[in-house]
Amino acid sequence: MAPASFWNSSKTVCVMDASGHLGSALVHRLLRRGYTVHAAVYSHDEVQRYKRQSTEKEDLRVFHSDPLDYHSILDALKGCCALFYSFELPSDHPTYDEFIGELEVRAAHNVLEACAQTDTIDKVIFTSSATAVVWKEHDEGHASDVDERNWSDVNFCKKFKLWHGLSKTVAEKTAWALAMDREVNMVSINAGLLMYPNLSIKDPYLLGAAEMFKDGVLVTVDLEFLIDAHICVFEDVTSYGRYLCFNGIINCNDDVVKLAKMLLPSSSSQDMFNDDSVHQQRISNGKLRKLMVDFESGLQVTSKD
Template sequence: MASPRVGETDIEKKIRDLQEVEERLVVFSVDILDYHSILIALNGCSALFCCLDSSDGYDDKVVDLEVRGAINVVEASAQTESLEKMVFTSSLTAAIWRENICSEKDVDERSWSDQAFCRKMKLWHALAKTLSEQAAWALAMDRTLNMVSINAGLVVGPGITQQSPRSTMSYLQGAAQMYENGVLAYVDVNFLVDVHIRAFEVQSTCGRYFCFDRIVNTEVEAIKLAQSLSPLISLPPRYECQGSEVYAERLRTSKLNKLVDSTAFIGFSSSPPASFGCYVFLEATVRSCLSAPLLVGSPPPPPWRV
């Protein structure tokens, strides 16, 4: 697991506590801007799940840091002989932002957000994810590194909002437009972790995979999402639906569906396989990468108009 943050959260402490009961687990504190520290941490590893996320929100400076971090992680991975595959966590925001997206019928793994449009609209989270993933892919192909990327929707689940307010709100920048364009989607953290493990274990996986549970394209679904994100987003008292418009869904997950249909769901298995320990550890690390101090200030507008 690679993370750009400094300092230990409660979840990271729990991860370290796992060392006491799991002899094979070794935890490193890695600075993604320090190439050599990454190289040392990867020594002997067969898999890398790389989750880059800023705990302080996103601006133009953070964009550059995330790109540099991605390059360092990929280069170190390419130089690690024992590494079999790298699973790079990206975001749907790296694919859904550009002019006139509402005119497109299908938005899938071939789609990329437009860099100029992201800069113009100051969509720093989208720009960071777009540039860092593109840099990772360019270097991985040059170094012939076996890499797969998971483009996740807004991550939700028990405690996620409280643990990762800045990450949540960074993703939701421009949420009203995402909603109206049919590209506002979310994914449960447990399913996201399960997909990461599948992406590593299934030898045939390659390229990008869009990963989400549901597209929010009606006001009823938008309200449900807002309620799940409380207290970051709050509805007016006694709010009632104002309309019944259904926006066209543009995101496609046919590639992910093939991966999911071909393998058993790890997270809810009645008899956990050997990889279940990896599932538990990854679930904690994903939460750790998303976690941050409480957000101070007013949140942006909710993903619908009232």
């Protein structure tokens, strides 16, 4: 847990994109914890929605930022000590393919370059995915254990058209390369499948889900836990590198049935992956669990002394 001296209610942070499930929830949690928040959103409709909220909150500022427009990113980052960055799919292109992969990589490059040019930025919390960790070739029946030290194999992802894993892997590697070259303090959160209302079977994370299930690496994360993880790695000065983030594992038939009912509520199917065996968990989030042992997710109370 970060020392008490870390807390400063005047600290300003940026959340980009602030319109997604994670981004919007992060904005509200950070405001409750006493931060001033720059909410950077891509959609003009979302800008208007946030502006209606900002009239009631002096510590919330709204920016229209295009991840492909370097100068709009700089505007949102001005005066901020940290950036929480996550890539959201464009509303007119709601699935992953080669085009979106190129877009995500360019966006990651622009964002890290802008952070390098912003003197006040002390830390970047880069949201990636467990799909940037789990995909690789392995000997039949000999899948090895994985943690945040592993990277998905780009050629493997291309071969099997695992576009989500490919995009997340290349974008995160691009961000890390630039962060190291420009000496930007960056930490990444490699999140499992985000569980939220109306989660769809078409969620791009689920491409290859049956294979992840059999390999014991199909993991999920609740929104509140994911938010806690982001704030913890930001506030804890000892955080570094990558962190696999999940609080659920799907590796037996009961788990599959629960997920199937969520994804296909109108379906009577009870065997989403047609596999009733139990698969050994082969993925670890031990590094994150250790960091979060003493983390307090509630509202921070600052001393009046």
